[in-house]
Amino acid sequence: MLAVNFLLLAAVLFCIGVFGVIARRNAVLVLMSIELILAAVNLNFVAFAMMNDNIDGQVFALFVIAIAAAEVGVGLAMVLMIYRNRKSIALDGLSEMKG
Amino acid sequence: MNLHALIAQPDAEPAVNIALNIGFGLIATVMIFAAFSVVTTKNVVHAALYLVLVLAGVAAQFILASAEFLAVAQVMVYIGAVMVLFLFGIMLTRAQIGKEDGLNNQGWQLGIPVAIVLFGLLGYVIFNTFEDDVLEERAPFPTEQLSDQYLSAYLVPFLAVSFVLLAAAIGAIVLARKD
Numbered sequence: 001m002l003a004v005n006f007l008l009l010a011a012v013l014f015c016i017g018v019f020g021v022i023a024r025r026n027a028v029l030v031l032m033s034i035e036l037i038l039a040a041v042n043l044n045f046v047a048f049a050m051m052n053d054n055i056d057g058q059v060f061a062l063f064v065i066a067i068a069a070a071e072v073g074v075g076l077a078m079v080l081m082i083y084r085n086r087k088s089i090a091l092d093g094l095s096e097m098k099g
Numbered sequence: 100m101n102l103h104a105l106i107a108q109p110d111a112e113p114a115v116n117i118a119l120n121i122g123f124g125l126i127a128t129v130m131i132f133a134a135f136s137v138v139t140t141k142n143v144v145h146a147a148l149y150l151v152l153v154l155a156g157v158a159a160q161f162i163l164a165s166a167e168f169l170a171v172a173q174v175m176v177y178i179g180a181v182m183v184l185f186l187f188g189i190m191l192t193r194a195q196i197g198k199e200d201g202l203n204n205q206g207w208q209l210g211i212p213v214a215i216v217l218f219g220l221l222g223y224v225i226f227n228t229f230e231d232d233v234l235e236e237r238a239p240f241p242t243e244q245l246s247d248q249y250l251s252a253y254l255v256p257f258l259a260v261s262f263v264l265l266a267a268a269i270g271a272i273v274l275a276r277k278d
Contacts, residue, residue, distance in 0.1 A: 001123060001233070001236070002232070002233060002234065003229045003232035003233065004225060004229055004232070005120075005123060005127075006160070006164065006234065007225045008222060008225060009130070009160070011221040011222060012131055012134075013131070013134055014217075015217050015218040016131075016134045016135060016137075016138055016214065017138075018217060019210040019211065019214035020138035020210075022204075022207070022209060022213060023207035023210040024138065024202060024203060024204065025201065025202055025203055025207075026143065026202045028185065028188050028189055028192065029137075029202060031185070031188075032137055032146055032147065032150050032185065033137070033138060035154070035181070036134055036137065036138075036150070036153060039154060039157045039177075042157065042169075042173075043157060043160060046160075046169060047164060047234065049164075049166065050164045050165060050166075050235075050237070051232055051234055053237070055240050055245055058169055058240060059249065059253055061166070062172060062245075063260055065169075065172055065173065065176050065177070066260045066264060068176075068181070069176055069181060069267075070263055070264050070267035071267075073184065073267050073268065073271040074267050074270050074271050074274070076184055076188040076271075077270070077271035077272075077275040078274055079188055079192065080188065080191055080192065080274075081275060083191070083192045083193075089192050092204060092205070
C-alpha cells in the first residue's frame, strides 16, 4: 500500500473539516468539524508510524485522542452555558468582544 | 490470528496487496462521503450519525495500518464517549428534530475556495514528497511496545495528559453547573 493513499485521505478529511469550521454557524456542528480535523491528524500519525516502522507515531496519536476527548468535554460545557445565557448557539451572535 | 493473515494473499507481491488496497479504497470512499455529509446536512442529528461513520472508518483504517490498540481506543473513546456527549449537547440545546435552516453562516461559500486551495497545496506537497514511499505490510505493533513507550520515554507527557483530563473534567462541571 502506498503512503500517498493514507496521506491523501487524511488531507481530504482535513480540508472538509476546515470547510465545516468556516461554513457552520451552529456551535455543535463546528465542534464536529474539529473532530474531523483531529481524525485526519491521527490518520497521518499512524501512517507515518507504519512507514518508519516506529511506534512513536501511535503514541502521539493516543495523546491526540486524549486531548480531543478533553476538548469536546470543555467545548460542549461552554456551548451549554452559551445556550443557557442566550437561548441560541449561533456563533455569529457572539460579538460582544468585537473592538 | 490477526487480520493481516486473513486478508493477505499467499502469492501477492510484497509491496502491493490487492485485497488491502481494495479494502482501503472502499472504507475511504465511505469516509469521504460521510465527512462531506457531516458538513453539508441540514439535520444536526444526522450530522452526528454521519460523524460516527467517519470515526468508525478511521478505526478500520487503523487496523489496516497495523495499529490495533489505537483502533480499539478510537472505538471506545470516540464512538462510545464523544458521540454520547455530542448527542447530549444536541439534546440539551434543543436542536430541532428534522431539517433546520440557519445552520450555516452567511458567507459560508467562502469555505469552498479555502478548502479547495488547501487541498491543492496539501496534495501537491504530499505527492512531491512521498511519491514512492510504500507502507510495507507487517504484523501489528505489539501493545506492550506501546505501553513500554508510555511508561519510559513518554512518562512525563503521559502524566501531563492525565492532569489535562482531570482539569477538563473539573472545568466542564464548573462551566455547566446551574448556579
